[in-house]
Amino acid sequence: MRSEYDNTFEYVSEPLLQFGHGQRLPNPKDGLFLFGPLVDERKPKQMRVGVIGTANGIARFRKWTQKIAGYIPPLDSNSAQHIAFPGFEAAFNTEWLAPVLEIPISETDVRNTIRLSDRHKAIYETVTLYEHPIRRIHKEDDAEIALWFVVIPDEVWALGRPLSKVPVAERVKVDVAMNARLATRLRREPSLFPEDMEAARMYQYEVNFHHQLKARLLDIQAVVQVVRESSFGIDDIEAPQVYRRMQDPATVAWNLCTTAFFKAGGRPWKIANVRAGVCYVGLVFKRNTISPESGNACCGAQMFLDSGDGLVFKGAMGPWYSIEKKEFHLPTNRAKE
Numbered sequence: 001m002r003s004e005y006d007n008t009f010e011y012v013s014e015p016l017l018q019f020g021h022g023q024r025l026p027n028p029k030d031g032l033f034l035f036g037p038l039v040d041e042r043k044p045k046q047m048r049v050g051v052i053g054t055a056n057g058i059a060r061f062r063k064w065t066q067k068i069a070g071y072i073p074p075l076d077s078n079s080a081q082h083i084a085f086p087g088f089e090a091a092f093n094t095e096w097l098a099p100v101l102e103i104p105i106s107e108t109d110v111r112n113t114i115r116l117s118d119r120h121k122a123i124y125e126t127v128t129l130y131e132h133p134i135r136r137i138h139k140e141d142d143a144e145i146a147l148w149f150v151v152i153p154d155e156v157w158a159l160g161r162p163l164s165k166v167p168v169a170e171r172v173k174v175d176v177a178m179n180a181r182l183a184t185r186l187r188r189e190p191s192l193f194p195e196d197m198e199a200a201r202m203y204q205y206e207v208n209f210h211h212q213l214k215a216r217l218l219d220i221q222a223v224v225q226v227v228r229e230s231s232f233g234i235d236d237i238e239a240p241q242v243y244r245r246m247q248d249p250a251t252v253a254w255n256l257c258t259t260a261f262f263k264a265g266g267r268p269w270k271i272a273n274v275r276a277g278v279c280y281v282g283l284v285f286k287r288n289t290i291s292p293e294s295g296n297a298c299c300g301a302q303m304f305l306d307s308g309d310g311l312v313f314k315g316a317m318g319p320w321y322s323i324e325k326k327e328f329h330l331p332t333n334r335a336k337e
Contacts (some may be wrong), residue, residue, distance in 0.1 A: 053151030054107040075248035125204035160209030285328040
């Protein structure tokens with residue numbers, strides 16, 4: 001961290017984290033490896049997960065769950081950054097069951113829908129392929145799924161973001177009687193025709209598969225973890241078209257398993273020495289990728305409580321980045337908001 005008064009750097013030590021029965025270490029992987037997660041009434045006894053995806057995605061997920069049941073060696077045993085994964089139950093003292101429910105969806109439907117020429121419709125209808133089955137299970141089944149793994153083909157991740165463009169030769173032409181401008185007007189001045197309002201619904205959501213799926217499942221409080229098929233490795237299962245640099249298997253296991261444990265209600269760790277009744281807030285800025293030359297950025301805040309829980313706040317977009325100073329700054333009034 002650079003001081004505003006001189007050109008020296010101030011190094012901030014890593015905070016101690018608390019694990020198990022009060023043991024403390026700075027490294028979360030070391031702490032889980034040696035002491036396990038926080039022991040309290042919230043720790044799930046079993047991981048009750050459901051999975052939805054293409055046949056290939058579900059097969060890859062099944063194979064991955066078999067792998068995380070055992071030891072996964074580190075990529076580099078001489079590197080402090082790479083730590084072996086001891087197995088889910090060994091790390092979290094919680095049994096990982098086979099998926100309670102598996103919901104297959106058509107790979108052809110996914111491939112064609114994400115390529116619809118109207119991007120709002122493409123994202124909306126692709127999300128629907130995953131949302132409707134989860135919603136139906138929530139309504140009709142008492143399976144008590146703590147966490148849904150939504151396994152998506154890598155092409156959904158690549159084409160399901162705001163700036164993504166489908167190659168002209170791959171686009172599936174679709175005629176729509178609605179557009180974003182008309183849909184915005186209908187939200188202010190509702191139409192007397194229900195079909196118009198239904199057609200406008202898809203335009204109220206962000207053109208982002210990940211964000212839209214979570215937003216549309218909020219009302220039933222379904223907890224989801226969206227994962228690309230390639231995250232589970234290539235191996236001997238049919239390899240998808242990969243749009244990323246892959247992490248090593250042990251790192252993937254640590255990241256996904258820790259996230260899954262937390263989303264299922266457990267607390268892997270909490271910051272040690274946090275005073276009761278006091279919250280700690282960290283800020284993060286992200287520049288606007290659409291027009292980075294403008295200096296616009298979004299500010300987010302993550303609040304940590306003494307219980308180990310956390311909340312994330314997404315702030316408004318604004319001119320928080322100084323192109324001259326190459327620094328982010330949030331004015332006092334905006335920070336208060």
